[in-house]
Amino acid sequence: MEEKYNPQQLEAAARQYWEKNRSFKVIEEPDKEKFYCLSMFPYPSGELHMGHVRNYTIGDVISRYQRMLGKNVLQPMGWDAFGLPAENAALKNARPPAEWTYANIEYMKGQLKLLGFSYDWDRELATCDADYYRWEQWLFTHLVKKDLAYRKKAAVNWDPVDRTVLANEQVIDGRGWRSGAVVEKREIEQWFLKITDYAQELLDGLDKLPGWPEQVVAMQRNWIGRSEGVTVDFNIEETDEKLTVFTTRPDTLMGVTYMAVAAEHPLALRAGEGNADIAAFIERCRQGGVSEAEIETVEKAGIALDINAVHPITGGIVPIYAANFVLMGYGTGAVMAVPAHDERDFYFARKYNLSIKPVIVPSHWEGKDISESEINSAAGEAELSEDRRVPALSIKDDLPLIWDEWDTRFSEKGILRRSARFSGLTSDQAFDAVAEHLNAGGKGGRQINFRLRDWSVSRQRYWGCPIPIVKTPEGIEPATGLPVKLPQDIIVDGTGSPLKRMPEFYDLGDGRERETDTFDTFFESSWYYARYCCPDADQSMLDERAKYWLPVDQYVGGIEHAILHLLYARFFNRLMRDEGLVDNDEPFTRLLTQGMVVAETWYRQNEDGSKEWFNPADIETERDNKGKVISARLKSDGRPVFPGGIEKMSKSKNNGVNPQTLIDRYGADTVRLYIMFTSPPEQLLEWSDEGVEGASRFMKRLWNLASAHPGIGGLVVSNGIVDNQKNARREVHEHLKKALFDYERQQFNTVVSACMSIVNVLYRFGGSDDGKRLLAEGLGIVLRLLGPIAPHITHTLWRELDYGDDILNAPWPEVDESALVRDSIEMVVQVGGRVRGRITVAVDADNAAIEAATLANKNVQRFIDDVEIRKIIVVPGKLVNVVV
RNA sequence: GCCAGAGUGGUGAAAUUGGUAGACACGACGGACUCAAAAUCCGUUGCUAGCGAUAGCGUGCCGGUUCGAGUCCGGCCUCUGGUACCA
Numbered sequence: 001m002e003e004k005y006n007p008q009q010l011e012a013a014a015r016q017y018w019e020k021n022r023s024f025k026v027i028e029e030p031d032k033e034k035f036y037c038l039s040m041f042p043y044p045s046g047e048l049h050m051g052h053v054r055n056y057t058i059g060d061v062i063s064r065y066q067r068m069l070g071k072n073v074l075q076p077m078g079w080d081a082f083g084l085p086a087e088n089a090a091l092k093n094a095r096p097p098a099e100w101t102y103a104n105i106e107y108m109k110g111q112l113k114l115l116g117f118s119y120d121w122d123r124e125l126a127t128c129d130a131d132y133y134r135w136e137q138w139l140f141t142h143l144v145k146k147d148l149a150y151r152k153k154a155a156v157n158w159d160p161v162d163r164t165v166l167a168n169e170q171v172i173d174g175r176g177w178r179s180g181a182v183v184e185k186r187e188i189e190q191w192f193l194k195i196t197d198y199a200q201e202l203l204d205g206l207d208k209l210p211g212w213p214e215q216v217v218a219m220q221r222n223w224i225g226r227s228e229g230v231t232v233d234f235n236i237e238e239t240d241e242k243l244t245v246f247t248t249r250p251d252t253l254m255g256v257t258y259m260a261v262a263a264e265h266p267l268a269l270r271a272g273e274g275n276a277d278i279a280a281f282i283e284r285c286r287q288g289g290v291s292e293a294e295i296e297t298v299e300k301a302g303i304a305l306d307i308n309a310v311h312p313i314t315g316g317i318v319p320i321y322a323a324n325f326v327l328m329g330y331g332t333g334a335v336m337a338v339p340a341h342d343e344r345d346f347y348f349a350r351k352y353n354l355s356i357k358p359v360i361v362p363s364h365w366e367g368k369d370i371s372e373s374e375i376n377s378a379a380g381e382a383e384l385s386e387d388r389r390v391p392a393l394s395i396k397d398d399l400p401l402i403w404d405e406w407d408t409r410f411s412e413k414g415i416l417r418r419s420a421r422f423s424g425l426t427s428d429q430a431f432d433a434v435a436e437h438l439n440a441g442g443k444g445g446r447q448i449n450f451r452l453r454d455w456s457v458s459r460q461r462y463w464g465c466p467i468p469i470v471k472t473p474e475g476i477e478p479a480t481g482l483p484v485k486l487p488q489d490i491i492v493d494g495t496g497s498p499l500k501r502m503p504e505f506y507d508l509g510d511g512r513e514r515e516t517d518t519f520d521t522f523f524e525s526s527w528y529y530a531r532y533c534c535p536d537a538d539q540s541m542l543d544e545r546a547k548y549w550l551p552v553d554q555y556v557g558g559i560e561h562a563i564l565h566l567l568y569a570r571f572f573n574r575l576m577r578d579e580g581l582v583d584n585d586e587p588f589t590r591l592l593t594q595g596m597v598v599a600e601t602w603y604r605q606n607e608d609g610s611k612e613w614f615n616p617a618d619i620e621t622e623r624d625n626k627g628k629v630i631s632a633r634l635k636s637d638g639r640p641v642f643p644g645g646i647e648k649m650s651k652s653k654n655n656g657v658n659p660q661t662l663i664d665r666y667g668a669d670t671v672r673l674y675i676m677f678t679s680p681p682e683q684l685l686e687w688s689d690e691g692v693e694g695a696s697r698f699m700k701r702l703w704n705l706a707s708a709h710p711g712i713g714g715l716v717v718s719n720g721i722v723d724n725q726k727n728a729r730r731e732v733h734e735h736l737k738k739a740l741f742d743y744e745r746q747q748f749n750t751v752v753s754a755c756m757s758i759v760n761v762l763y764r765f766g767g768s769d770d771g772k773r774l775l776a777e778g779l780g781i782v783l784r785l786l787g788p789i790a791p792h793i794t795h796t797l798w799r800e801l802d803y804g805d806d807i808l809n810a811p812w813p814e815v816d817e818s819a820l821v822r823d824s825i826e827m828v829v830q831v832g833g834r835v836r837g838r839i840t841v842a843v844d845a846d847n848a849a850i851e852a853a854t855l856a857n858k859n860v861q862r863f864i865d866d867v868e869i870r871k872i873i874v875v876p877g878k879l880v881n882v883v884v
Numbered sequence: 885g886c887c888a889g890a891g892u893g894g895u896g897a898a899a900u901u902g903g904u905a906g907a908c909a910c911g912a913c914g915g916a917c918u919c920a921a922a923a924u925c926c927g928u929u930g931c932u933a934g935c936g937a938u939a940g941c942g943u944g945c946c947g948g949u950u951c952g953a954g955u956c957c958g959g960c961c962u963c964u965g966g967u968a969c970c971a
Contacts, residue, residue: 085970219889694896881903883952
């Protein structure tokens with residue numbers, strides 16, 4: 001046995017052993033409990049970064065843990081290989097995206113192998129392989145036939161200079177990232193999947209996911225956004241047309257004072273034809289990108305169309321505005337506005353001097369009414385004054401009738417006033433009454449609405465899966481002869497998809513043309529988890545093996561996928577279910593969302609004001625006597641650098657730590673241990689080189705302890721009783737209990753803490769003959785507890801110390817409850833909730849004995865001397881609180 | 885803007901979920917070993933006062949509930965993720 005810890009050598013040997021024994025190859029074994037553990041597959045961007053290492057280490061720890069519990073564990077790996085970065089790299093290097101992508105896959109695969117992950121590599125897949133994407137093309141043609149896929153126009157970001165569609169990420173401050181031109185919204189024909197048909201089911205399914213983080217469930221619930229409301233038809237004055245809106249607050253219908261439509265709404269476009277101001281406004285609204293964050297933060301603006309609507313109940317006249325915050329793609333592209341009871345409507349009304357008509361008062365406002373004298377004009381009841389101005393309404397007591405500032409109470413439900421036949425009803429009663437009234441008059445009725453919109457899957461890009469559609473003179477039809485293969489040897493030039501310039505791809509003769517758009521890359525990542533079960537199935541998308549493995553028992557990935565990817569995958573699973581391909585509704589039983597990896601940034605200011613960023617590896621720091629960093633300089637020139645804050649590891653801030661360098665230097669086990677130890681999996685992980693040193697030190701400490709006792713594994717005799725080392729053995733089993741508990745709740749940092757504590761105990765007490773038996777048992781426990789986290793060293797020591805042949809087949813350690821028994825316990829004594837002392841009492845002491853011991857404590861007596869004791873609270877086994 | 889999180893020593897964090905705040909580490913300081921250094925081992929380490937026993941203060945800020953609050957409730961501040969074409 002090597003005297004010194006030599007990670008490079010032992011890790012290579014351990015990996016060789018696993019490879020030779022095909023340790024992680026799995027097949028379906030119906031008699032064995034299965035466990036499918038999946039980490040989100042990487043985009044092959046070039047090299048592995050720390051985020052990947054963290055994600056895959058967490059997944060591997062869970063996989064190996066489940067395997068040691070005796071389950072049939074599947075852990076696959078593959079490549080999310082289509083996407084925008086390949087096109088950007090292709091543009092830069094003038095090489096085909098396919099070449100770049102496959103080279104990256106080769107390199108990153110080599111890096112993954114160095115980390116000792118227990119993947120079944122026989123199941124590897126890459127989404128850019130036609131063997132993979134042919135099946136999503138197949139599914140799509142079925143969806144077209146089932147009317148679950150359809151075409152409609154939708155807005156995209158258009159760069160008028162580069163004449164190309166931009167991703168939201170490529171729009172920076174409203175301008176194209178390469179051209180710098182102001183981006184425009186442009187409506188183009190696109191394919192959509194009817195995810196809204198599944199909205200209710202996707203919402204209900206969230207209740208059946210107790211293994212998901214509550215925050216993710218909450219985000220998905222809000223994203224789907226079910227709301228019960230009413231549709232209302234407003235006639236357009238002097239025409240036969242109508243404007244339909246949806247509202248969740250029909251109780252405020254009598255307070256409507258204006259309507260707002262999207263700038264691209266047909267009514268607005270028509271008004272713009274005869275009015276230069278309106279046309280200019282519509283043009284201004286066209287500028288800027290389509291992302292919600294951009295649209296919602298832009299200042300609200302509108303313009304009167306000089307078209308009026310007719311209130312469906314009062315017959316009053318309501319002006320129609322075009323507004324930049326109403327979007328054509330959402331609902332009907334029109335909203336009714338109630339400025340007295342909606343914040344956004346309120347500020348818009350103030351900006352354009354529109355009427356504000358309060359119609360709801362607080363529930364406790366029995367009998368009181370809104371003073372008519374303070375309102376001189378309100379749509380639906382009186383003609384608007386000439387300039388549509390309304391004087392300020394005053395607030396009385398807690399009346400929601402203020403004009404100057406908005407109060408959130410204004411939007412609360414209450415009792416209706418000034419609402420004709422509905423006055424006096426509560427908001428809830430009015431909801432029903434208004435809905436029935438509209439329904440009876442043929443002017444609307446109840447409706448359930450979802451915030452969720454249908455999924456646009458068309459992308460005007462090259463490096464993606466071709467949409468299998470053919471345009472013929474007779475119309476649109478699904479392609480036959482799948483797969484429709486993506487041409488590979490292509491040079492990208494940044495002016496739109498090269499497929500559009502390749503008649504050999506799209507021109508099928510007889511006026512028949514292939515679709516040249518490709519699928520959104522979320523399409524591929526929405527079903528890869530299922531394909532891993534049967535990656536070689538060549539007669540169908542999935543086969544019977546999928547029904548053995550699915551659902552995924554544990555999914556691990558970044559929190560940034562909380563909504564889109566996870567929702568699309570839940571949707572796809574249902575699409576595949578409805579094709580009879582899978583049995584289950586939900587694809588992922590448990591979900592762990594891991595936090596990002598961040599690091600300190602360092603910079604120097606250049607003379608032109610720009611900043612130069614330096615890698616943390618090239619910096620040395622100086623600390624004060626408390627250990628606080630007071631200055632830092634670049635190693636190479638010794639001149640100072642300055643901290644720029646802690647940020648996500650990135651190329652732009654040059655704060656990435658290369659996993660490869662660390663593996664070369666410390667070995668994979670140390671990197672894995674550090675990552676698992678330094679933060680709980682769901683939290684942000686702040687990188688620290690010193691922390692890695694600490695992890696490395698622990699590895700050596702473990703190795704040194706073990707190598708000093710060759711063959712000690714043979715001393716383990718049925719949890720060998722150790723008389724003279726009772727306290728030490730109790731500590732070991734207490735830490736073991738803690739570690740087992742933390743494995744179950746997936747808090748791996750404290751699993752490592754517990755292992756460190758056990759090693760500390762063994763260092764102190766492992767010397768004598770009895771100590772050797774303690775050591776034999778304790779080391780056996782630590783090796784198995786660390787097995788999933790640091791697999792190479794534990795594999796090696798398990799064999800070298802004679803514990804057994806293969807630690808993967810060892811039984812998982814169990815707590816010996818008899819080792820935990822104590823004779824006496826220490827309890828904390830508080831007076832008035834403040835700790836004043838400690839008492840030692842027998843384990844079975846009753847409350848009277850505990851109280852007596854408490855009152856006998858000298859320091860306690862100091863604090864109860866001249867005050868009255870009201871009562872004494874005893875928390876068994878923990879503390880005593882004397883209430884004074 | 886909207887939705888969802890997070891904030892604890894010099895640092896990463898722990899606190900079995902309302903019961904001893906700071907486990908386990910990192911760093912720093914002191915010691916042993918060494919000609920010396922590295923490595924290793926041992927000790928001290930929330931802040932303030934005190935030789936000490938001990939006391940006061942302390943979990944982003946303000947307020948509340950409770951015998952008792954890092955944990956529960958109300959209101960803020962700052963940071964992070966998502967926001968439908970980054971993946």
